[in-house]
Amino acid sequence: MIRSKWFMSITVMVILTVILAGCGTAASSKAKLVQGKVNVVTSFYPLYEFTKAIGGEYVNAINLVPAGVEPHDWSPKSRDIKNMSQAEVFVYQGAGFEGWVKDFLGSLSPDSTLKVVEASNGAALIKTSENKEEFDPHAWLSPLNAVKMANNIKTALISADPAHKDAYEQNYANYAAKLTDLDARYKKELGQTSKKEIAVSHQAFAYLCRDYGLTELSIMGLSPDAEPTAQDLKNMNEYIKVHNLKYIFFEELVSDKLAKTLAKDANVETMVLNPLEGLTEEQANAGEDYISIMDKNLKNLVTALQ
Known part of the structure; x- marks a missing residue:
């Protein structure tokens, strides 16, 4: 009964995630064409x-x-x-x-x-x-x-x-x-880690895993607002326990509620792994870019894979 209620609460959170993600889809770029360039x-x-x-x-x-x-x-x-x-x-x-x-x-x-x-x-x-x-x-x-x-x-x-x-x-x-x-x-830093498995909220890191010998299991699919099934959630819990993982990775442009709820249930922590689909306003204002954020991803991966 408790497990059923937990899955129901997860489903509600996923629905909220979809709604929140959709709120930004009406935005439009304000940049203009420039003559001479x-x-x-x-x-x-x-x-x-x-x-x-x-x-x-x-x-x-x-x-x-x-x-x-x-x-x-x-x-x-x-x-x-x-x-x-x-x-x-x-x-x-x-x-x-x-x-x-x-x-x-x-x-x-x-x-x-x-x-x-x-x-x-x-x-x-x-x-x-x-x-x-x-x-x-x-x-x-x-x-x-x-x-x-x-x-x-x-x-x-x-x-x-x-x-x-x-x-x-x-x-x-x-x-x-x-x-x-x-x-x-x-290649150098991930080649030295003791673990090779990561738990992620969004199935975005297959290329990174392929290139550097890692394996990912995601809560959602290729789209970050895809709705996981009860079996998906169960599989994630088992994956975390089997591989003795300490973190679930989430991203910044969608709600982190689902990842944090799963992390609490599995008694692990959360950490950012950025799929670089966009910058937050804070990152843009701070001058962050593809390489600086990929380096932050590397640092977090190394921490999680110890």
């Missing part, structure tokens, strides 16, 4: 970060999803569609991440000169189904995949603005070196 519209944060790093002074990058908004269920509004249509370059993740992109691309006029970049094209993607061409879209959480994605952006920038090819090539080389160094830090 290559205007690049990106579908969410990591692509915006990569574009800024490579484009430098010659590019005006617009991130569609505002700070603090979870991007999985976000969709563009009229202002966003106008910016995308009138920009020189549009960059999206692909691999099924942005459900609205197909309709947008289909709405473009036949004479549109917009250069469209599917950033995940050519990255080493993980299939989510053996029988269908469905992939886990969270490829940016592999620094080596991020190098390939950044290269796709660089190629599009050169195509849109060949006059500054050398600058884009150099900026890309500098940023790719930082990503390669990040990969080396992950």
Whole structure:
């Protein structure tokens, strides 16, 4: 009876999580196109970060999803569609991440000169189904995949603005070196941990686990507001006990109530593992970026895996 009530309370919390996540989906980017620069519209944060790093002074990058908004269920509004249509370059993740992109691309006029970049094209993607061409879209959480994605952006920038090819090539080389160094830090530090299993709220870390020899079990699925079943919750409790885990990881752009309730029931603590789908306003104001947050993720992983 007590167990049944506990599962019921978890279900209520999941419903609240979905509602709270949905509250931010009406937000729209306030950035504007700028004359005299290559205007690049990106579908969410990591692509915006990569574009800024490579484009430098010659590019005006617009991130569609505002700070603090979870991007999985976000969709563009009229202002966003106008910016995308009138920009020189549009960059999206692909691999099924942005459900609205197909309709947008289909709405473009036949004479549109917009250069469209599917950033995940050519990255080493993980299939989510053996029988269908469905992939886990969270490829940016592999620094080596991020190098390939950044290269796709660089190629599009050169195509849109060949006059500054050398600058884009150099900026890309500098940023790719930082990503390669990040990969080396992950390999070194995670290669020395005694545990290799992590418990997470959102199934976003398959690429990170693949690259660095870890295993994840998630409360929710590929979307952070997917509703877990009673069996999912039971499996998580058993997984935590079997592997003697001390932490459940949660993320900052969705409610942490479910993770904290599970942690309390399993007598473990919670800690942030950021899927880098967006920054909070506080992170953006503090100058945080992809690499600084990935380094914080590494620090937290090392702590949890001791």
